[in-house]
Amino acid sequence: MRILVCVKRVPAPGARINVTADGQAVDAAHLGFTTSPHEECAVEEAVQITERLGGEVTVMTLGPAEAEEQLRYAASVGAHRLVLLPITEVDWDPQRTATALASAIGDLETADGPFDLILFGNESADAGGFQVGVRVAYALGRPIVNGIKGIDVGGDADGGGSETGDVADGTVAARREIDGGFEVYRVSLPAVLGVKEGINLPRYPTMKGRLASKKAEVALDERAADVGGQGRVRLHRPEEQVSETVILGAGPEAAPAVVDLFEELGVLA
Amino acid sequence: MSLLVVCEHDRGSLSDASLEALTFGRPLAAAAGLELDAVVIGEGAEAAAEGLGAHGAVTIHVASHPILTDFGPEAWGETVAQLVRGTGATAVLACGTERGNEVVAQVAARLDQPFVANCRSIEPGSDAWTMTRVQWGGSLLEDVALDADVHLVTVAHHTVEATAAEVPAAGYESAFAPELDEVLARTVVADRVVLTQGITLSTAPVVVGGGRGVGSAEAFAPLEELAAELGGVVGCSRAVTNNGWRPHSDQVGQTGTRIAPEIYIASGISGAIQHWVGAMAAKNILAINTDAEANMVTRAGHAVIGDLHQVIPAITEEVRRRRGS
Numbered sequence: 001m002r003i004l005v006c007v008k009r010v011p012a013p014g015a016r017i018n019v020t021a022d023g024q025a026v027d028a029a030h031l032g033f034t035t036s037p038h039e040e041c042a043v044e045e046a047v048q049i050t051e052r053l054g055g056e057v058t059v060m061t062l063g064p065a066e067a068e069e070q071l072r073y074a075a076s077v078g079a080h081r082l083v084l085l086p087i088t089e090v091d092w093d094p095q096r097t098a099t100a101l102a103s104a105i106g107d108l109e110t111a112d113g114p115f116d117l118i119l120f121g122n123e124s125a126d127a128g129g130f131q132v133g134v135r136v137a138y139a140l141g142r143p144i145v146n147g148i149k150g151i152d153v154g155g156d157a158d159g160g161g162s163e164t165g166d167v168a169d170g171t172v173a174a175r176r177e178i179d180g181g182f183e184v185y186r187v188s189l190p191a192v193l194g195v196k197e198g199i200n201l202p203r204y205p206t207m208k209g210r211l212a213s214k215k216a217e218v219a220l221d222e223r224a225a226d227v228g229g230q231g232r233v234r235l236h237r238p239e240e241q242v243s244e245t246v247i248l249g250a251g252p253e254a255a256p257a258v259v260d261l262f263e264e265l266g267v268l269a
Numbered sequence: 270m271s272l273l274v275v276c277e278h279d280r281g282s283l284s285d286a287s288l289e290a291l292t293f294g295r296p297l298a299a300a301a302g303l304e305l306d307a308v309v310i311g312e313g314a315e316a317a318a319e320g321l322g323a324h325g326a327v328t329i330h331v332a333s334h335p336i337l338t339d340f341g342p343e344a345w346g347e348t349v350a351q352l353v354r355g356t357g358a359t360a361v362l363a364c365g366t367e368r369g370n371e372v373v374a375q376v377a378a379r380l381d382q383p384f385v386a387n388c389r390s391i392e393p394g395s396d397a398w399t400m401t402r403v404q405w406g407g408s409l410l411e412d413v414a415l416d417a418d419v420h421l422v423t424v425a426h427h428t429v430e431a432t433a434a435e436v437p438a439a440g441y442e443s444a445f446a447p448e449l450d451e452v453l454a455r456t457v458v459a460d461r462v463v464l465t466q467g468i469t470l471s472t473a474p475v476v477v478g479g480g481r482g483v484g485s486a487e488a489f490a491p492l493e494e495l496a497a498e499l500g501g502v503v504g505c506s507r508a509v510t511n512n513g514w515r516p517h518s519d520q521v522g523q524t525g526t527r528i529a530p531e532i533y534i535a536s537g538i539s540g541a542i543q544h545w546v547g548a549m550a551a552k553n554i555l556a557i558n559t560d561a562e563a564n565m566v567t568r569a570g571h572a573v574i575g576d577l578h579q580v581i582p583a584i585t586e587e588v589r590r591r592r593g594s
Contacts, residue, residue, distance in 0.1 A: 130370035130386040138378035146371045184460035197524040198517025229383030233412035251575035252583030259587045
């Protein structure tokens with residue numbers, strides 16, 4: 001299996017997210033950076049699939065030069081190849097991002113053959129545009145389903161099937177959570193899936209993995225793409241919800257006051 | 270010219286989220302000088318179309334095709350894209366649910382137009398539209414200028430409460446037969462598995478949430494008991510699922526489930542941003558925490574300062590006592 005995972009470097013949010021004076025970005029002065037959570041799970045899923053079936057995991061990101069850090073992290077947990085599409089602006093809009101990714105993926109595939117599976121996070125933790133994966137899949141002419149919390153390659157998402165299918169003409173069974181259960185999609189490869197946290201518990205890097213990732217090669221692939229129709233005017237914090245907290249009491253003695261509240265709200269009926 | 274609202278339904282049962290989109294769409298269409306229309310897609314669409322007139326839809330496009338047996342993001346997206354081309358609609362709106370955002374993204378890719386997800390407010394203009402959308406699941410807002418031929422947007426879930434129109438619209442039903450390539454059946458739902466019947470985390474009137482302070486998987490038993498007593502369900506924070514104490518499907522938060530119960534009882538939860546944005550649509554929040562300065566406590570309407578391991582069983586006991594008397 002040749003798998004590509006697209007990830008995004010995002011600030012690791014603290015208790016409070018502040019905005020720069022010009023309103024164009026999150027003030028990262030006191031924040032660390034991380035891989036967007038859904039995408040960290042996508043990398044883990046790709047690594048697990050290739051551990052079972054063999055193959056190679058490529059991780060790609062479009063971001064500032066510092067996003068190399070997130071690519072190296074992916075290498076430390078098992079990714080094989082790293083590609084950075086460097087940008088100098090704060091954030092590219094979703095159309096522009098998708099155009100650049102699709103053309104970079106197209107060139108990689110021309111050089112080394114198609115990816116059987118391309119994974120995106122369902123949405124980025126910061127901008128949350130809910131569209132880059134869909135746009136890339138459409139540009140590549142491939143199926144995509146979002147919201148995926150279970151992937152079974154050549155098998156059955158119920159967990160009943162083995163994962164040793166004929167990958168070349170295989171299908172992927174993908175599970176999506178809905179209220180009270182899940183839907184199963186059976187998509188033929190090559191396919192694109194938008195993955196959600198909960199599909200797995202990502203591993204921590206080993207010391208050996210960390211050391212190897214420092215030496216891993218990061219391929220730079222600078223891309224130009226037209227600006228899309230969604231323009232940022234400014235970021236701002238929502239007005240604080242001023243709530244005067246009513247303390248009902250301390251310890252178990254507060255129980256009658258709590259149940260009074262239940263009665264008042266009609267939840268005891 | 271029209272604003273087309275994509276209405277979700279599950280095998281004929283219209284979602285409340287779609288009614289939120291229509292509610293949000295009514296003043297938007299009026300301000301933009303557009304007719305408010307709706308589209309319902311696939312098997313069961315006719316049943317789902319009933320009553321949309323009462324929510325303000327003038328024309329309801331009922332789309333059907335042999336491959337539209339169930340939800341399918343590509344087939345739904347292609348259907349809406351063809352309808353936009355056919356009717357000349359200049360705006361498409363859906364509720365920012367998982368399906369809503371996915372379908373409008375599909376429409377955007379097909380029409381090669383920008384798409385602004387999860388708006389809180391929209392000001393239509395003769396030139397660009399401006400809107401405020403949520404980032405970080407709602408802990409940050411972004412003002413956006415949208416320059417497009419077709420304005421593709423979703424409204425963040427729970428931004429408005431669904432209400433019927435003051436004056437019902439015609440609700441004229443119009444059959445629409447899209448031309449769909451059979452290949453798009455590749456992403457139509459193939460199968461469904463039901464795990465729980467009845468109320469779920471996103472629909473429960475009461476959610477009893479536990480965080481790191483609960484301490485172990487076993488220690489959730491008293492929370493389960495209280496939830497059962499109140500006809501609710503148990504939720505949890507990200508720390509809990511990361512520790513493997515509860516399945517991810519129980520997680521409340523930005524990367525889990527958004528809840529909107531009558532009351533959310535948040536016990537042993539500090540209230541990190543990631544959790545808060547999943548819980549903030551709750552109508553009432555009761556925090557139970559040993560730390561009176563915890564974010565969850567200061568943001569909640571009501572709080573009990575104390576150890577959840579003592580407080581929760583005492584509440585359950587009190588509920589039973591009052592019911593018994």
